[in-house]
Amino acid sequence: MRCRAVKKTAEERMKALFAKYSFPPLEVIIPILEKAGRGERELEAQMYDTQLALAKGIKEILGLKDKNVKTLAKVWEVMFTFGEQKFEPIELTDSRFSVSISDCPMLHVGKDVSVNVKSKFCDLICTAGSKARNNAVLDQDIGTCSWDKSLIKGSRRCKLVIELVKTK
Amino acid sequence: MNYSRNTLFLISILLVTFGAAFVLIWRNVIESMNYADMKTVLTTTTATFGTLLGIITAGLMFTQGRFSELASELSEKSPDYLTETLSLEKIQSTGTHLLALRKAFTQLEAGTTVAEERNLYRRIVTGTSSMFAGLAVLLNLKLKQQGLSDTGLLVSEMDSQLYKMYKKERKGIRKEWQVLAIIKQVVDVWEAPATFFVEKSKRSTLQADLKNSVSILALKEKIDKSSTNARSEVTKTLSDLSNEISKISRQLHEDRIPQLLSQMEQASAIRGKYFHLALIFIASPLFINLLIMPQLSEPAAAFFKLIIAVTSLLSVMGVIFLLLYIHKILNV
Numbered sequence: 001m002r003c004r005a006v007k008k009t010a011e012e013r014m015k016a017l018f019a020k021y022s023f024p025p026l027e028v029i030i031p032i033l034e035k036a037g038r039g040e041r042e043l044e045a046q047m048y049d050t051q052l053a054l055a056k057g058i059k060e061i062l063g064l065k066d067k068n069v070k071t072l073a074k075v076w077e078v079m080f081t082f083g084e085q086k087f088e089p090i091e092l093t094d095s096r097f098s099v100s101i102s103d104c105p106m107l108h109v110g111k112d113v114s115v116n117v118k119s120k121f122c123d124l125i126c127t128a129g130s131k132a133r134n135n136a137v138l139d140q141d142i143g144t145c146s147w148d149k150s151l152i153k154g155s156r157r158c159k160l161v162i163e164l165v166k167t168k
Numbered sequence: 169m170n171y172s173r174n175t176l177f178l179i180s181i182l183l184v185t186f187g188a189a190f191v192l193i194w195r196n197v198i199e200s201m202n203y204a205d206m207k208t209v210l211t212t213t214t215a216t217f218g219t220l221l222g223i224i225t226a227g228l229m230f231t232q233g234r235f236s237e238l239a240s241e242l243s244e245k246s247p248d249y250l251t252e253t254l255s256l257e258k259i260q261s262t263g264t265h266l267l268a269l270r271k272a273f274t275q276l277e278a279g280t281t282v283a284e285e286r287n288l289y290r291r292i293v294t295g296t297s298s299m300f301a302g303l304a305v306l307l308n309l310k311l312k313q314q315g316l317s318d319t320g321l322l323v324s325e326m327d328s329q330l331y332k333m334y335k336k337e338r339k340g341i342r343k344e345w346q347v348l349a350i351i352k353q354v355v356d357v358w359e360a361p362a363t364f365f366v367e368k369s370k371r372s373t374l375q376a377d378l379k380n381s382v383s384i385l386a387l388k389e390k391i392d393k394s395s396t397n398a399r400s401e402v403t404k405t406l407s408d409l410s411n412e413i414s415k416i417s418r419q420l421h422e423d424r425i426p427q428l429l430s431q432m433e434q435a436s437a438i439r440g441k442y443f444h445l446a447l448i449f450i451a452s453p454l455f456i457n458l459l460i461m462p463q464l465s466e467p468a469a470a471f472f473k474l475i476i477a478v479t480s481l482l483s484v485m486g487v488i489f490l491l492l493y494i495h496k497i498l499n500v
């Protein structure tokens with residue numbers, strides 16, 4: 001009974017966290033920036049701040065203290081879950097983890113926006129997100145994030161790989 | 169989902185079975201039926217319809233009883249909302265915030281050429297209008313409940329479109345419990361109903377749209393410094409409105425109002441279905457007894473053979489469908 005109550009509280013805190021730091025509406029913002037011809041850096045900064053606050057909040061709510069790939073993977077998974085993104089874990093080792101995702105915010109950006117523009121913003125957003133999570137979990141941006149952009153090119157799935165870069 | 173698929177499958181099997189039975193009856197029995205048999209069939213059919221009508225009436229009365237019970241429970245709670253939860257100051261301040269938002273986003277909508285942005289702002293204007301009209305109705309009811317004359321405080325701020333919306337909603341309020349339905353409607357425009365799970369509602373809410381607009385305005389502010397005032401005003405209004413509405417929402421959930429209203433909606437829908445079934449099962453025996461039976465001579469019976477066979481088959485199918493329907497109601 002007590003365990004259930006604690007779990008509920010964590011879930012409620014998580015919901016409140018995601019309500020407080022909601023993602024910017026890319027489906028609206030990207031056409032605006034495309035038309036204005038600028039603003040990418042500002043969007044990147046906004047995404048970074050939001051994701052950093054979310055990652056730190058998740059760590060605090062779940063009591064995650066370890067600075068390793070497992071914690072990083074946990075934070076990514078929570079973000080996928082609460083961001084309503086379907087995902088399937090593929091691999092998790094001490095230095096690398098990968099997931100398969102079937103949805104991405106860029107898919108909801110209008111059809112009028114070209115694949116090239118979507119691809120550019122996809123890079124920008126994923127880089128900002130990854131950097132924010134690395135900084136929140138590992139205290140430094142030593143993880144690389146790579147993904148095939150097959151989803152925006154019409155495929156049903158996309159693979160995302162996070163890997164730690166060895167530092168001396 | 170699975171349940172409805174099972175029911176559909178069951179109904180399909182029943183329809184096919186009855187279709188086959190009908191063909192068999194037509195080929196083997198109807199041809200050899202005489203006048204006396206026809207009369208017996210019609211009498212039995214009428215009796216079956218009468219029995220079904222009894223069952224339906226019992227169901228209708230039961231549902232009506234549940235509906236009245238819920239209505240009285242809600243009616244008991246509604247005066248507290250008008251006197252305590254929704255103070256005059258709260259209605260006035262919420263109304264002012266909504267009007268300010270409506271005005272700001274109407275201007276923003278007019279000033280943008282990006283379709284997605286325009287749609288977002290239009291949704292905000294629609295949402296604020298809907299909430300404002302709801303609040304004006306609640307204010308009118310509150311003043312009426314307290315025996316005060318309506319000062320037209322919110323109505324005076326309305327344009328013709330908003331006034332039409334207000335008039336329509338005000339006209340729709342006939343029972344005391346409907347006050348709570350209006351309050352819930354206002355809250356639902358603002359925020360998504362709470363769910364048991366983490367998934368968010370697919371419907372966009374005014375609160376979410378406003379948050380999105382703040383993100384956009386913040387970005388535009390950095391790009392061309394054009395929307396500094398608009399963003400700070402919207403951010404402040406959003407925060408004030410969130411505080412005001414969340415208190416009302418919390419109260420509604422503590423009193424289980426959304427659940428009670430949803431149960432009422434279900435009871436009302438079932439009551440409507442029972443009512444229509446009752447009409448069919450009253451009309452059919454009357455039709456048989458008053459129109460067919462007195463006219464039924466031997467040549468007429470031969471002529472109406474098919475109709476009589478169909479009517480009797482319908483009564484059997486009616487029994488089956490009613491049982492299925494009762495089964496469905498019990499599983500809701």
